[in-house]
Amino acid sequence: MAETPASTRVPEHELRRDVTVWGSYMWGFADVGADTFVALGVVFAITQGVAPLAFALAGLVYILVGLAYTELASAYPVAGGGQYFALRGLGDLWGLVSGSALLLDYTIDIALFSYFTSTYMDHFLPSIARWTVPIGPFPKVHLGLMIQTLIVIAVLVWLNVRGMREASLLNEIIGVGIILTECGIIIFGFLLVWQPQLVSEQWTAGWANFETKRFLYGASLAIISFVGLESISQAAQETRRPATIVPRTSIGLIFTVFLFAVSISLLTLGVERWGVFQDPQNVGKSVALIASHLPWIGKVAEGFTAGLASLVLLISANSGVMSVSRLTFSMSRFDFISGWFEKVHPVYRTPVRTIVIFSCIGGLQVVFASLTENAIDTLVNLYAFGATLGYTVVLISLVRLRFSDPYTPRPYQMPLNISLQRNGTRVNFPVLGVVGLMSIATVFLVVLYTHSIARIAGPLWVLLCFAYYAWYRRSRNLPIVRSLPRDWESQQKSVLTAAEEFDLLEQYKVALAERDRQALRADRPGRGTAGA
Secondary structure, three states, rough: OOOOOOOOOOOOOOOOEEEOOHHHHHHHHHHHHHHHHHHHHHHHHHHHHHHHHHHHHHHHHHHHHHHHHHHHHHHOOOOOHHHHHHHHHHHHHHHHHHHHHHHHHHHHHHHHHHHHHHHHHHHOOOOHHOEEEEEEEEEEEHHHHHHHHHHHHHHHHHHHHHOOOOHHHHHHHHHHHHHHHHHHHHHHHHHHHOOOOHHHHHHHHHHHHOOOHHHHHHHHHHHHOOOOHHHHHHHHHOOOOHHHHHHHHHHHHHHHHHHHHHHHHHHOOOOOOOOHHHHHHHOOHHHHHOOOOOOHHHHHHHHHHHHHHHHHHHHHHHHHHHHHHHHHHHHHHHHOOOOOOOOOOOOOOOHHHHHHHHHHHHHHHHHHHOOOOOOOHHHHHHHHHHHHHHHHHHHHHHHHHHHHOOOOOOOOOOOOOOEEOOOOOEEEEEEHHHHHHHHHHHHHHHHHHHHHHHHHHHHHHHHHHHHHHHHHHHOOOOOOOOOOOOOHHHHHHHHHHHHHOHHHHHHHHHHHHHHHHHHHHHHHHHHHHHHH
């Protein structure tokens, strides 16, 4: 029997498809590329001389996750990203889990990148970073950085409410600047200041003092160097011809960021002693510190890198504000949250409630983190929890969708598949998808094992999201645990039509027609027996 479509709210207007190949790539790079500025010092402070290995292992896991996102975003080019993939593959409850993980990531994105914007800006205003005061039972609160970060978030709220988002052109210019800067630091750093003997010395010392738990902790944090693939998925509904563009931009982004992260970590090992990153102020401006070692132009390069890093980190913080609006767009459409969140400003026509509420949550996270011993460590802990939980659910969804929805054309498929026959339909079992699932699930368990704050605050956040979800569904007399019936086939046709992917639409209709013919042939012998 055919499913009855759920009474979901359908927006009056779809998102415009204006994102080009270069724009899609830079959309992702402005987000993912900024992560190196956050993770470098953090990982070195923990894993010491074996930090490049931590980045390499995290990068391999990231490649598998990235290939999964590439497949899903090109097959299902709609806003919502991982939350939508989980909803399609696993149902409403897992869609909620994935959505709550993304909401955590986006609010932490606002908090963490705003905080690092402040730390890189304090290269020019160092006295602010050093302003600490005792507040009650908290002996050393970095009040200067906290206030500065809250001001940054307030400015982002004001800009987004007024609709003054950064233009795609600005995103591309800043992205090009970051690529050229990182390339320059890496190339000239290896040619002019990199010391192989220092690498050998620190690497040997790192293994001599190797502690498994500490290394796992650092490696699980290294994964944040690669967080941001969700950006391309969120933008898929605004991308022209996503079946062609998304695979190109995603794969290009995956390997660009992997090479940058591993190269700059190896460069750091041969330029600077890891002990300098025991100082949180150096952690907050780690890439600028490496740039300062360049001969002749070190001071200029340090200042230029700090200024450019502040700008790209600010854009990444702003992407958290914007991504929340896309996620809530999807979640309200499928009855996960109230349409109240879609309220727009009467003058500026922007989703003012979403912007203010989730930015305020990011601000509260900054205040909470500032009360802990190490604000950066607290924020990256929660960031790692949300990312690894969300990635785990996405990999499960990929495997499940290969079986539950083999009819949707996949312009890109993860390599290394085993062809199976299931109910008369050929299904490609994703071997690399399972390897990726096992890998990211292991990282998620490591996060829970090694991150005491994430172990408590992360699940608590998911439970709070579930409590709201349960209240909302009950208020509308909708099932809480059971999934709503949805007409996915009609929606997929609409999505492919809106994306102007007419070849894929035709393939999809042919696959569905063949499925119906097979079902009819299988049903005829039974009817003949019954008639006899």
